[in-house]
Amino acid sequence: MKLAGAAINQTPLDWENNLRNIKIAIEEAREQQVDILCLPEMSIPGYGCEDLFLHDWVSVECFERLLEIKEWCVDIVVCVGLPVRLNGITYNTACVISNQKILGFTAKQFLANDGVHYEPRWFSSWVPNTVQEFEMLGQTYAIGDIIYEHLGVTFAFEICEDAWRNKDRPAYRHKEKGVQLIINPSASHFAMSKTDVRYHLVVDASREFACTYLYTNLLGNEAGKMIYDGEIIIAQNGNLIHRNVLLSFKDVDMECAEVDILNPLPLVDVPVLPPVDENREFVSAVTLALFDYMRKSRSRGFVLSLSGGADSSLCAVLVAEMVTRAVEELGLEEFVRKTNCLTPEELPVFSQFSGKQLRNALVGKLLITAYQGTVNSSDDTFRSAEELAKSIGAVFYNWTIDEEVTSYRGKIESAIGRNLTWEQDDVTLQNIQARVRAPGIWMLANLNNSLLLATSNRSEASVGYATMDGDTAGSISPIAGVDKAFIRQWLVWAQLELGYEGLQYVNNLQPSAELRPLERAQTDEKDLMPYPLLNQMERLAFYDRLSPQQVFEKLKGGDYADNDLKLYVQRFFSLWSRNQWKRERYAPAFHLDDYNVDPRSWLRFPILSGGFRQELGQIG
Numbered sequence: 184m185k186l187a188g189a190a191i192n193q194t195p196l197d198w199e200n201n202l203r204n205i206k207i208a209i210e211e212a213r214e215q216q217v218d219i220l221c222l223p224e225m226s227i228p229g230y231g232c233e234d235l236f237l238h239d240w241v242s243v244e245c246f247e248r249l250l251e252i253k254e255w256c257v258d259i260v261v262c263v264g265l266p267v268r269l270n271g272i273t274y275n276t277a278c279v280i281s282n283q284k285i286l287g288f289t290a291k292q293f294l295a296n297d298g299v300h301y302e303p304r305w306f307s308s309w310v311p312n313t314v315q316e317f318e319m320l321g322q323t324y325a326i327g328d329i330i331y332e333h334l335g336v337t338f339a340f341e342i343c344e345d346a347w348r349n350k351d352r353p354a355y356r357h358k359e360k361g362v363q364l365i366i367n368p369s370a371s372h373f374a375m376s377k378t379d380v381r382y383h384l385v386v387d388a389s390r391e392f393a394c395t396y397l398y399t400n401l402l403g404n405e406a407g408k409m410i411y412d413g414e415i416i417i418a419q420n421g422n423l424i425h426r427n428v429l430l431s432f433k434d435v436d437m438e439c440a441e442v443d444i445l446n447p448l449p450l451v452d453v454p455v456l457p458p459v460d461e462n463r464e465f466v467s468a469v470t471l472a473l474f475d476y477m478r479k480s481r482s483r484g485f486v487l488s489l490s491g492g493a494d495s496s497l498c499a500v501l502v503a504e505m506v507t508r509a510v511e512e513l514g515l516e517e518f519v520r521k522t523n524c525l526t527p528e529e530l531p532v533f534s535q536f537s538g539k540q541l542r543n544a545l546v547g548k549l550l551i552t553a554y555q556g557t558v559n560s561s562d563d564t565f566r567s568a569e570e571l572a573k574s575i576g577a578v579f580y581n582w583t584i585d586e587e588v589t590s591y592r593g594k595i596e597s598a599i600g601r602n603l604t605w606e607q608d609d610v611t612l613q614n615i616q617a618r619v620r621a622p623g624i625w626m627l628a629n630l631n632n633s634l635l636l637a638t639s640n641r642s643e644a645s646v647g648y649a650t651m652d653g654d655t656a657g658s659i660s661p662i663a664g665v666d667k668a669f670i671r672q673w674l675v676w677a678q679l680e681l682g683y684e685g686l687q688y689v690n691n692l693q694p695s696a697e698l699r700p701l702e703r704a705q706t707d708e709k710d711l712m713p714y715p716l717l718n719q720m721e722r723l724a725f726y727d728r729l730s731p732q733q734v735f736e737k738l739k740g741g742d743y744a745d746n747d748l749k750l751y752v753q754r755f756f757s758l759w760s761r762n763q764w765k766r767e768r769y770a771p772a773f774h775l776d777d778y779n780v781d782p783r784s785w786l787r788f789p790i791l792s793g794g795f796r797q798e799l800g801q802i803g
């Protein structure tokens with residue numbers, strides 16, 4: 184029997200795109216004489232429709248689209264995901280179509296409700312071992328915990344989260360009923376190193392349940408924040424039969440393999456894979472996320488306020504790397520078709536370029552940067568910004584903002600009737616500089632219909648180390664999901680491994696906001712605390728969910744004296760609480776690590792709170 188999975192890059196409510204991808208996948212599978220094809224979870228409307236899943240008309244529209252898709256399924260079994268809404272209750276289902284006939288709908292039993300997932304808000308769980316009938320558009324269908332049969336092979340489903348529920352997972356019941364093939368349509372978000380967990384979830388299951396397992400994930404940045412890696416795994420009795428290359432820039436990645444289900448491979452121990460290279464994974468995921476965000480938002484490119492520091496340099500390199508990777512996989516013509524970045528006259532000229540020359544020419548079309556110095560800026564950061572922009576071909580502007588700072592300062596001084604001083608008005612004088620950088624860079628974004636990249640990282644989001652409407656200005660925050668220590672080591676890796684020589688300058692700089700006069704030698708770590716400690720506290724407090732006292736206990740006896748540590752714990756938790764409102768106002772950010780601090784995604788926290796006052800007072 185030939186089994187296939189098709190990872191497809193869907194968009195919520197983009198019926199035309201979604202059906203085109205489904206059609207391509209079915210046609211490719213039929214050409215390859217595939218017997219059973221699995222498409223990802225909710226592939227008809229898109230997985231990220233959120234509250235639209237509660238709209239009656241959306242599930243009716245999906246059903247009508249399903250009837251169109253059914254006609255394409257000649258001599259093939261296709262499993263396709265859609266919501267089925269019955270009497271005001273929505274089920275998350277996989278529909279099985281066999282040779283243009285609908286055999287039934289399997290409904291998800293366990294809903295994803297942790298981390299970035301909020302499925303119980305939209306869907307109801309299906310009760311295991313039950314099947315019902317329902318009527319839709321004049322026909323009666325079966326829905327529930329169904330076992331299907333094709334060419335003498337029995338098959339049934341686990342829909343994404345179903346498989347993540349250990350002893351409760353449907354596979355235990357499927358095994359008792361003699362199911363030979365388990366199919367899993369998924370929308371399993373990307374997080375660094377998660378592919379390893381998924382590999383075991385699938386291949387170990389094929390061993391434990393002595394079955395064949397077909398797994399298919401969604402692909403791309405579907406709806407803005409979550410990235411899907413398009414993973415397809417086919418396994419049997421602990422043997423890995425097929426696994427694809429992840430995070431493709433294509434719309435459809437159809438992968439198939441011949442599997443003998445009636446005479447299966449012998450049961451084997453599942454091999455352990457080498458650790459995932461997170462630096463490589465990170466760049467594959469973010470570049471795909473940027474590419475999809477840019478084309479799905481119909482933007483013409485990116486604009487970036489480039490300080491020559493770590494965060495903005497990383498954002499610049501990610502755009503360059505996005506171009507490299509997308510062109511490499513799609514070819515220039517398809518890249519241009521998807522991004523609309525060249526005129527018909529320019530295309531033949533660009534076609535003559537290759538390698539770095541082509542990349543730089545395309546980056547010149549897609550990335551505009553500006554250095555916006557003040558009297559507090561250093562020659563080092565200017566050189567770092569200029570050299571990096573030049574080395575990747577980005578447009579680079581340079582102007583100063585002292586005039587605007589002086590003008591605002593003068594107005595306020597005369598209004599309040601006194602001079603502002605660094606001794607008395609430190610944060611105000613810092614913030615005005617960060618703020619007057621925003622209007623100019625926004626003008627460039629508007630002029631070019633481009634996305635303004637906000638350079639916030641997770642560490643500064645945790646403690647609010649950013650000026651609202653200043654350096655937080657932007658339309659997307661590509662790196663807000665990762666911490667500062669990760670960013671700094673990634674930049675060194677990218678210089679060495681990806682050949683970004685333009686990063687040599689930033690890799691020799693100490694992070695500094697450069698908002699205070701140079702003689703005050705500002706560094707982030709002097710203002711806050713050492714970044715590695717900040718990261719440790721953030722993880723202990725909000726990933727491991729420890730109290731301030733427990734965080735203190737965990738870190739005691741390490742690199743810091745008890746008194747310093749106490750101060751840092753107090754600083755961390757009070758800055759964290761005070762700045763929840765800022766995290767609510769960050770530009771949309773990608774989920775990349777095993778957690779993030781975005782209130783609309785992984786981590787919810789009250790905007791107004793007691794700020795751990797009592798708990799911090801008791802530390803010791």
Ligand SMILES: Nc1ncnc2c1ncn2[C@@H]1O[C@H](COP(=O)(O)OP(=O)(O)OC[C@H]2O[C@@H]([n+]3cccc(C(=O)O)c3)[C@H](O)[C@@H]2O)[C@@H](O)[C@H]1O
Binds near residue numbers: 651764
């Ligand atoms: N709960 C709440 N809900 C809504 N709004 C709240 C609020 N609490 C304060 N606010 C408002 O927040 C304002 C203060 O916030 P904001 O103006 O952003 O300023 P603030 O958070 O006080 O200071 C910004 C910090 O970021 C650092 N920074 C700035 C720029 C760049 C960098 C860098 O790393 O490059 C670092 C800077 O050194 C300083 O420590 C208050 O004036 C008040 O209006």
Ligand SMILES: Nc1ncnc2c1ncn2[C@@H]1O[C@H](COP(=O)(O)OP(=O)(O)OP(=O)(O)O)[C@@H](O)[C@H]1O
Binds near residue numbers: 488492556654
């Ligand atoms: N001189 C500058 N020119 C242009 N943009 C600037 C300048 N200084 C700051 N910015 C903008 O403000 C953002 C915040 O500054 P911040 O210092 O946090 O980041 P960074 O300079 O990129 O990295 P680092 O913190 O490692 O120095 C920058 O990423 C950049 O977008």
Ligand SMILES: NC(=O)CC[C@H](N)C(=O)O
Binds near residue numbers: 294300342344345
């Ligand atoms: N769509 C889902 O059910 C996703 C949940 C699952 N735990 C995952 O992260 O892969």
